Amino acid sequence: MAATDDHFQHNVIPIGFIAFFTPLSYILVVLGNSELGFFSDLPWIIFSLGSFFAWKIVILFFIWAYLSIFLYNGKPYAGPPIVSNGYVPKYAANGTLYYIISLISFGAFAYFIDPNLCLNIYQDFGSIVAVLNITALVFVGWLMQKGISNPEAKGDPEQDNLEGYSLQYLYYRGIELHPRIYGVDVKQLTNCRIGMMGWALLVIAFTVANIQLNGLQPGPLAHAILISIYLFKFFYWETGYFNTLDITLDRAGYYLCWGCLVWVQCFYTFTAYYMVSRPDKRDNWYEAFPVLFFGTLSILFNYITDRQKEKFRQSKGKCFIWNRPAKKIDVEYIDHNGLKRRNTLLTSGYWGIVRHLNYVFELLTALIWSIPAYRGSFILPFAYFFFLVILLVHRTIRDDEKCEKKYGEGWRRYKAAVPYKMIPYIY
Known part of the structure; x- marks a missing residue:
């Protein structure tokens, strides 16, 4: 029975998970846009290598996110040590400033330099998801190879003793807890600086595209405001996130890194994306204000709860x-x-x-x-x-x-x- 369970966990689940969620990220692009056809547009999106615009947007954003670790006068922050070997991961504690500067920079660029930026992001979202998938899948493979040949820290049994684990399981789960790339903690980069910031910027882009196509609607605006408040709370509390299971238990593999680089971008933003092609003519401020009020209140209590433990x-x-x-x-x-x-x-x-x-x-x-x-x-x-x-x-x-x-x-x-x-x- 134990051998059967191990086979299921180490072989069936990883392959099934990757085979299901990777194409689902493309399917979400079609499901969220009522102007796209499932059979007419989905094959082109799945087999797309991405447009020049998509590659430019993704690469520039990745560079911006990477540089944020070093800029903005970030103070070093030591995370909880790995119990098995005592390794202490190091992070940059400048999340709030990164979030604010990123939103202001994106807004200024979209307003003064390229007024169609948000609309282009919405209309070319399929290519953006394709580029994110290509880069994420290759990056996860590189992380696996690095974990095998050149891990950041020795003495972690689940990292050093890989006998009995299939390659697909190691690709899916990851090998290292705290890998670094050119002086940057990979999880802070993928989870926080790319994953959560990408969520914020895409929701804003979709909301602006909604306004450009359908006029100002209270519902999508209330949704975007709540997401922005929630993610401000996240970056303000970013150092607290380094004590959660994502950081202390999950390893840097497909499950976590692909999830933040691709799944967060296409699924967590889905509601804002969904509303662009489905405007609601009955939308009004009387319904939007309760959403804003109770949503903000819930975010506040969420922060107070997390703050108690951090204190x-x-x-x-x-x-x-x-x-x-x-x-x-x-x-x-x-x-x-x-x-x-x-x-x-x-x-x-x-x-x-x-x-x-x-x-x-x-x-x-x-x-x-x-x-x-x-x-x-x-x-x-x-x-x-x-x-x-x-x-x-x-x-x-x-x-x-x-x-x-x-x-x-x-x-x-x-x-x-x-x-x-x-x-x-x-x-």
């Missing part, structure tokens, strides 16, 4: 939450040298209600900003919300398994104190 971590548990000393549970784990170490788990504030209330606010926010795209069907306009439900529920399971393995009895004491993962008395 607790930075003060090493010596802080006040809700005007009371933070409650915590002391746990132990064994580090890479075989030494016993101590850690503390927060059980105060929102983190004393459930273990992942921040995920609940993530889902609520996604649900709210999808409302303007409703056109009588819930499937496509709310696809991101449904995807996020699956992703975050799965993430709570993975987090539980990781912490159970690391902390053992201490984690079981923590679960007794905070028994529910996301919703009290339900899950």
Whole structure:
């Protein structure tokens, strides 16, 4: 049975995942644009090598994202060390400035230099997705080769001992936890500086294209404003992201890097893209204002929840939450040298209600900003919300398994104190 499970995990899942999601990224281009035909346009998009415009946009953006690590007076930030070998990843803490400068630069270029830039991005989005796929698939292959021949740090068992793993599994999962490319952490580059920033810029581009084609509509504008606020919150909190499962558990392979370079760009932006070719003549500010208000409120609570844990971590548990000393549970784990170490788990504030209330606010926010795209069907306009439900529920399971393995009895004491993962008395 174990051999069958390993075969399924190491061979079937990687091939199935890559074979399903890679073409789906092209299919989304057609599904989101009502002017494109499934059989007439999809083959051209799938087999496209990308237009000159698409290559120019993608390459310039990648260079901009890479340089952002060194510019804007970014202070160095040390992430959590790898337990197995003690390697400490280094990042640049300048996300907020990068986000603001990128939005201003993009807006200024689109307004003063190329007024049709946003419309061209929308109309050539199929080529852009093709270029993103080509670059991402090649880049993931390079990461796999680098992990085998020249890893950043030795002493990680899952990186150093690759016997028994198929190439397709290593390509899908990745090998290194914290690879670097010319002085830059790969995950900060792909996940944050390209993935999340690309999400922001594409939503703005699609919204401007919507205005140019259909006139100003409150719904798409409310959606874009909420996305922009949410991503400002992300970059303001970027150093906190370096403590999440994406960084501390997931390796740099297809699942994570292709996901940020391609999937985020074509799927997370899908709602804004979807609304361009489907204008709603009944759209009005009376419906848009509640979306803006409750969406902003949900983002605020999401930030406050994350901020509580970050404050607790930075003060090493010596802080006040809700005007009371933070409650915590002391746990132990064994580090890479075989030494016993101590850690503390927060059980105060929102983190004393459930273990992942921040995920609940993530889902609520996604649900709210999808409302303007409703056109009588819930499937496509709310696809991101449904995807996020699956992703975050799965993430709570993975987090539980990781912490159970690391902390053992201490984690079981923590679960007794905070028994529910996301919703009290339900899950």
